[in-house]
Amino acid sequence: MELGTSRPLSGSEMKSGPSVWEDKASSMDPYELQRLYLDDVWRYVSSRIDHQEDAEDVTMEVMSAAFRRLREQTVVADPRLWLLTIAKNKVADCLRRKYRRREAPLVDADHMDGTDHFKRFTVNAILDQMTEDHSQALVLKYVNGLTTEEVAAVIGRSTDATNSLLQRARSEFRVLGADSFDLTDREDEV
Numbered sequence: 001m002e003l004g005t006s007r008p009l010s011g012s013e014m015k016s017g018p019s020v021w022e023d024k025a026s027s028m029d030p031y032e033l034q035r036l037y038l039d040d041v042w043r044y045v046s047s048r049i050d051h052q053e054d055a056e057d058v059t060m061e062v063m064s065a066a067f068r069r070l071r072e073q074t075v076v077a078d079p080r081l082w083l084l085t086i087a088k089n090k091v092a093d094c095l096r097r098k099y100r101r102r103e104a105p106l107v108d109a110d111h112m113d114g115t116d117h118f119k120r121f122t123v124n125a126i127l128d129q130m131t132e133d134h135s136q137a138l139v140l141k142y143v144n145g146l147t148t149e150e151v152a153a154v155i156g157r158s159t160d161a162t163n164s165l166l167q168r169a170r171s172e173f174r175v176l177g178a179d180s181f182d183l184t185d186r187e188d189e190v
Contacts (some may be wrong), residue, residue, distance in 0.1 A: 030066075030070060037061065037083050040144060041082055041084065042055070044087050045059045045062065046059075046094070047144075048139055049095070050121075051071075054094060058087075058090050058091060058094050062083060062086050062087045064087055065083075078150075078153070081146075084144065086144070088140075091147055092132070121176075122130075126173060127173075129176050130172050134168065140154055141166060148162055148163050148166065149162075152186050
């Protein structure tokens with residue numbers, strides 16, 4: 001199938017063509033992409049979007065966009081970072097829509113006990129007060145467990161600039177969260 005046609009690819013057509021994940025030893029089809037990286041995408045999206053149904057929708061938007069882009073791109077160096085970059089953009093879109101509608105997050109008490117809900121609500125409230133760059137960097141680093149270099153690749157900055165950004169973001173989080181959390185150094189307790 002040529003690019004530009006309006007008919008969507010079927011599963012067999014997607015598997016038979018060359019993959020953007022072609023590595024010297026292996027290639028990955030869309031199903032493999034989903035199997036390997038859906039949890040990473042979900043972890044990032046759900047940490048930034050309070051309402052579970054919205055987070056599920058955004059996660060599916062990310063995977064859908066990735067599948068569509070499989071036909072357009074020829075090479076992707078790191079599929080995980082590529083997907084998290086798409087996720088970052090889709091989350092920003094969702095938050096913009098949410099801000100325009102002025103929605104209040106709904107509490108989904110069935111999935112968390114009181115302490116977990118309070119901590120998540122407090123952390124999200126602090127992240128919402130922070131600049132978008134700071135909150136995204138912290139989520140990518142501490143929720144998704146990316147290295148500083150990987151965070152830099154996702155947010156489109158140099159490693160040094162990202163390291164500085166993370167330092168400023170941690171400082172801002174400490175200041176904003178000082179009343180909510182005991183943020184003293186825990187290295188002495190080990």
